[in-house]
Amino acid sequence: MITSVIIDDEEDGREAIASALTKYCPEVTISGMYATPEEGIAGIRQLKPSLVFLDIQMPEMSGFDVLQQLSPVTFEVIFVSAYDRYAIKAIKFSALDYLLKPIDVDDLVHAVKKVKERLHTEKNIYQYQSVVNNIQLKSGKIEKLAIPSLTGIDFVDTADIIFCRADGSYTTLFLKNKQSCLASKNLKDFEHILAESGFCRIHHSYLINLRHVQKYIKGEGGQVLLTEGHYADVSRRKKEAFLALLDTL
Structure with missing residues (x-):
């Protein structure tokens, strides 16, 4: 089983991911769902999940700020975004996964499948360090x-x-x-x-x-x-x- 947490400031967003995971990705268990980045950081440190669904745009602290707080990243991440073209550029450049809201079930299943494959290989923490640095944008x-x-x-x-x-x-x-x-x-x-x-x-x-x-x-x-x-x-x-x-x- 893959243990996961969901961090999204929108309740509808958290529930949509949780519902889709329960129905289409039974190999993923949800250990916690958090509405604020601060709660999510504390939850990750306590639960040590294998996978985090991380909203990019949240008030006060972005998903990338969350990763900086937790560096080095020792878990898999699937980013979630309503659409941020600069952020998505950086995520794709670093060969990581993201989901656009509203969540498409096929995209979710595909992203989880890739996570399963990566969990059986050596973790590349450089990818997450890369995306955090590549997103430091001005204008x-x-x-x-x-x-x-x-x-x-x-x-x-x-x-x-x-x-x-x-x-x-x-x-x-x-x-x-x-x-x-x-x-x-x-x-x-x-x-x-x-x-x-x-x-x-x-x-x-x-x-x-x-x-x-x-x-x-x-x-x-x-x-x-x-x-x-x-x-x-x-x-x-x-x-x-x-x-x-x-x-x-």
Whole structure:
């Protein structure tokens, strides 16, 4: 059996999850339901559940604040949200599960199935640390990115990323001061989470930080000169949109 708790400030939200679990996920037992983050934190510390259903938007303290209070996270989490596109970006980037309200039964069953599979493998606490850091947003822009790597997790200021280059199913990030790191995410994942933080996909292999553009070199597609002497090709298909963005800087 999987022991669980539900943290949601809305009674209807708690009851909807509890009812669906009872009917469609009998392998999950509900040890406690909490209306406030503070009660939920105390309940988790006391009951030590295997799984927490955690509402993202709650008064005074978000679901991510709850995780920070409980770090390191030793339980599985399924996030619940009425819809927060920035939060969901960070959750998906960290390869974690979320449910949108109103709860869809098929989504719930699928999320619980994935939790069951993960419970039989080594826990990756880095995923939860990653999502907490990736959600620290100001004006919708991510300022610090928690990047899953082959050895753990790297924390990088987005302002320090000069550009990202696709390397198969991985991505190499080129950083200030001649540093770099290899991330176990593909370039599309980085494009998705950084699109509103001043980054532009100029080629199927390159995602650049517009703050580091020093010169555009004309050509069929052209090239950009970036800080620290880096060059990146611009594809013909991406050229028009890229030049339009440059005009807004």
